[in-house]
Amino acid sequence: MEVILAIIVGFMYAAGIYLILRRSLVKLIIGLIILGNGVNLLLFLLGGITKGHPPVIGESETFLAGVYADPLPQALILTAIIIIFGLQSFAMIFLQQEYVQGGVEDLDSIKEEEEEK
Amino acid sequence: MNDNLILLPIILQLALALVLLFFWSRTKWQRIGSIVGNAAFLLVSIVLFIKVQKEGILYTQAGNWDAPYGITFVADLFSASMLVITALSGLAVSIFAAGSMSRRRSLFVFFPIYHFLLMGISGSFVAGDLFNLYVWFELIIVASFGLITLGGGRRQLEGALKYVTLNLIASILFLTGIAFLYGLTGTLNMAHIAQKIPQIENEGLITVTALMFFIGLGIKTAVFPMYFWLPASYHTPLSAISAIFGGLLTKVGVYALFRVFSLFFLPDSFTATVITAVAALTLIMGAMGALIQKDVRKLFSWLIVCHIGFMIAGLGIYSSVALAGAIFYLFHDIIVKTNLFMISGLVHKLTGTFKLKKLGGLYTQYPKITFLIAIPLFSLVGIPPLSGFWPKLLLIQGGLEVQEYLIIGAIVLGSFVTLATIAKFWLEVIWKEYPGSDYPKHFIPFSELNWTQKAYYTLPIAILALVSLYFAFGVEFVVNIVNQIAYDLMNPEQYIRVILPDQ
Numbered sequence: 001m002e003v004i005l006a007i008i009v010g011f012m013y014a015a016g017i018y019l020i021l022r023r024s025l026v027k028l029i030i031g032l033i034i035l036g037n038g039v040n041l042l043l044f045l046l047g048g049i050t051k052g053h054p055p056v057i058g059e060s061e062t063f064l065a066g067v068y069a070d071p072l073p074q075a076l077i078l079t080a081i082i083i084i085f086g087l088q089s090f091a092m093i094f095l096q097q098e099y100v101q102g103g104v105e106d107l108d109s110i111k112e113e114e115e116e117k
Numbered sequence: 118m119n120d121n122l123i124l125l126p127i128i129l130q131l132a133l134a135l136v137l138l139f140f141w142s143r144t145k146w147q148r149i150g151s152i153v154g155n156a157a158f159l160l161v162s163i164v165l166f167i168k169v170q171k172e173g174i175l176y177t178q179a180g181n182w183d184a185p186y187g188i189t190f191v192a193d194l195f196s197a198s199m200l201v202i203t204a205l206s207g208l209a210v211s212i213f214a215a216g217s218m219s220r221r222r223s224l225f226v227f228f229p230i231y232h233f234l235l236m237g238i239s240g241s242f243v244a245g246d247l248f249n250l251y252v253w254f255e256l257i258i259v260a261s262f263g264l265i266t267l268g269g270g271r272r273q274l275e276g277a278l279k280y281v282t283l284n285l286i287a288s289i290l291f292l293t294g295i296a297f298l299y300g301l302t303g304t305l306n307m308a309h310i311a312q313k314i315p316q317i318e319n320e321g322l323i324t325v326t327a328l329m330f331f332i333g334l335g336i337k338t339a340v341f342p343m344y345f346w347l348p349a350s351y352h353t354p355l356s357a358i359s360a361i362f363g364g365l366l367t368k369v370g371v372y373a374l375f376r377v378f379s380l381f382f383l384p385d386s387f388t389a390t391v392i393t394a395v396a397a398l399t400l401i402m403g404a405m406g407a408l409i410q411k412d413v414r415k416l417f418s419w420l421i422v423c424h425i426g427f428m429i430a431g432l433g434i435y436s437s438v439a440l441a442g443a444i445f446y447l448f449h450d451i452i453v454k455t456n457l458f459m460i461s462g463l464v465h466k467l468t469g470t471f472k473l474k475k476l477g478g479l480y481t482q483y484p485k486i487t488f489l490i491a492i493p494l495f496s497l498v499g500i501p502p503l504s505g506f507w508p509k510l511l512l513i514q515g516g517l518e519v520q521e522y523l524i525i526g527a528i529v530l531g532s533f534v535t536l537a538t539i540a541k542f543w544l545e546v547i548w549k550e551y552p553g554s555d556y557p558k559h560f561i562p563f564s565e566l567n568w569t570q571k572a573y574y575t576l577p578i579a580i581l582a583l584v585s586l587y588f589a590f591g592v593e594f595v596v597n598i599v600n601q602i603a604y605d606l607m608n609p610e611q612y613i614r615v616i617l618p619d620q
Contacts, residue, residue, distance in 0.1 A: 020286070032285050039292045046300030073299070076248055080292060083255045087288075090262055091281055097266075098274050 005045045012038030023106050025095050032091065036084040040077045047073025120175040122168065123192045123243050125161050126200055129154070130236035137229045147228045148215035154232070155211045158239075159204035162197070169197040174615045176245065184616050185306035189245035193612060195444070195602045196242045199372055202448050203242070205584055206364045206455040207235050209577035213459050214357035216573020217466070227267060227358075234260035234361065241369050245616060247295055247305045250373060254291065254337070258284045261366060264358045265350065276353030283336055283346040291333030297326040308616035311381040311609060320385075327382035328391070334377070338370030340429055341398035344422045348406060351421070352414035352471070356462025359414060363421055364455030371428050371447055375440075379606040384435050393433030397527035400426030404534035413461045413471045413546070416538060417454070420497070423531055424450055430524050431512055439515025441603035445595060446508035449496070449588055453505070456493040456581040463490070463574050464546060466563045469556040473542070478551025487547055489575065492582040494543065496589065498536045504588035505532075507596065 012034050019031025050069040057064055133154040140146040169175055169192055179188040192200075211231075218227055237256035244250040261284075265277045299305060301322060302313040317323060332343070339347040347367070351359050378384055384392060403423025410416040428450070431443020461471065467483060468476055480487045492503075499505025509532055516525040556562055563571065588595055605611065 020282070028282065032282070032289075035286070035289050039289050039296065042293060043296040043299070046296045048300075070303075072305075076299075076305075079248070079252065083252065084289075087255070087259065087262075087285060090259065091285065094262070094266060094274070094277065094281060098278060101271050101274060 009042045043077050118172050118175050121177050123177050123190045126239040130232050134229045134232035151211045151228045155208040159208050162200040162204040166197040166201050185304050185309035188249050190243045191245035192243050199242045202451050209581050210361045213577040230260050230263040265354050273353040276350035279346045280350040287333050287336035294329035308613040314381045334370050334374050339367050340395050341402050348418040351418040360455050360458035363458045364451050368451050380609050393524050396426045396429035396433050397524050400527040400531035404531050407538045411473050417457045434515050436515050437603045437607050441599040442508045442511025444602050445599045449504045452581050452584050453493050453497045459578050460490045469560050473545040476546045477549035479547045494539050496585040498539050502589050504585045507592050
C-alpha cells in the first residue's frame, strides 16, 4: 500500500510540475491542482497508514488502547484541502480575468509585451 | 507564563476586518476605523512586548490542551518585537492608505482585506505549531492575492500572475516539508520537534527536509534564485499596498526561516554553506538588478531582494553577533522599506510619474519634503549613525569572528551598490532639473490638496522616519533587545522548557 501510494505521489508531483512548466494558462491551473492533491496524499502517506483500526474510544473504555490510526493527518489534510481549494478557485477566477482583460493565453506572450515597453 | 494576551493582537485584527466589512460603502468610517484600530493594535503590541520583556516567554494553549497535543501560541521577545514593528508600519500604511486611496479603490474592500493580512502576519509571529504557521501563511497569501489584484488593471494582473503562481508553489513545497517532518517526528509542535530531531538517526533525511523548508520559505522570502516574482509584481499595485508588501511580506518569511533554523534544523556545515552562498548571491544579484532600473518602484523592489541577503547572511554565519545584526537589520528593514514605498507614492503624487527620466526638481519645489525623505534614504544606505549602519557593523563583526571573508565581501558590495542606487535616485529625483512633464488624466497634484490631505501623505512617512531615527540614536536599547533575541535563538532550551515543562 505504502509503495503504491509513494509512486502515485511521485507521479502527481512530476505531472504537476510538468504542467506548470507548460505555456498555457489552463495547464498551469491544472498543474497546481494536481500538485495540491499530491501534497495532500503525501501528508496522508507520511502520517502512517493503519488499516481497520479507527481512533474511536469504545463505550466501556476511557482511552485508546492498542493499535489505532493516527487521526491528526486526517485533520491536517482536511484543512489543507480547504485552503488549497480556496486558493485554486481564486486562481481560476483570476486567470479567467487575465484572459478576458488581457487576452493572454500563452504565458510567453506576457514577457514579450514587457520587453517592448 | 500562561497568558491569553498573546491572542489579543490576532483577535483585534479579525474583529477590525469583520467590523469594517459592515461599513462597505461608508469609506470615511472605514478610514477612521482602520487608523484607530491599528493604533490600538500598536498599543496592545507594546503592552505585550513590555510584558514579555519583564516575565520571559509567554504562551497559551488553544482549548487548554497541553502541548504537544494542543495548538500552542508562543510570544518570546523575537515575536513580541516583530509585532511592535508590524504594528508601527501597519499604522503608518493605514494613514497613508486613508489619504491615497481614491473612493473607487477603497470601495473595493481595501481595508477589510488589509486587516485580514495584518491578522495573518501577527498570527505567524506567535504560532508555536508548524501547521498553524502554515495556515497563517496561507491567510497572508490569500489576503495578499486580494490586494495585489485590487482594482485590476491589465499590467497589474500580469504582475499578479507571477506572484500568485510562485506563492502557490511555495506553499505546496512548505507543506511538503511539513509532511516530511511529521513523518519523521510524529509531531507538529515546534518545541516538541526540537526535542525529537536529535533522536532521529537518519540525518540525511533531516537535511533534505531542512532544504525543503528552505526552498518553500525561500520563495516567499525572495532569496536567490527564487526571487524573480518580486521585482515582476511589486511595482504594479497601489503604493499603499506595495508599501505593506515590501515592508512585511518577505520579512515574515525571514522570521520563519530564523525560527525554523534556530529551533530544530540547527545548521550543520552543509546547510550553513548553502545558506551563506544563497545570501551572498542574493546580495549580488539584487544589487546588480537595482543598478539598471529606470522606474522608482522597480528600483526599490530590487533593493528589497538585495537586502534580504543581509538577513540570510546572518543566519548563514550563525554566531550570536551575526544573528543579532541580522535581527537588527530585519527591524530596520521593515520600517525603511515600508517608508520607501510610501515615498514612491508621495513622489508619484508630487509629479505624476514613477519614471526616473521624467522626475526631477523635488529639491527646488519641495525642500521640506526633500528633507523628510532624506532621513529614510540615508538610513537605508547606513550612513553613521543612522539605523542601517549598526546592523551591518554587527554582521561584519560576526563574519570576521568566524572568518567568512566571502560573505563579508558580498555584504560590503551590497551596501556599496545600495549607496550607488540611492545616489542615482537622489540625483534623478531631487537634484536634476524638473523636465516638466504633463500630469496624467484625472490626476490631482499634491499642491492642490488641502492640508489634511497633505498630512495623510507626509505624516506616515514622518512617523516611520522618527522610528528610524530612534533606531539610530536609541541604538543601545535596540542592541540590548537584539542581543537578547540572538541569545534566545542560539539557546533554544529555554523556549522548549517553557512549552514542554514535564519532559
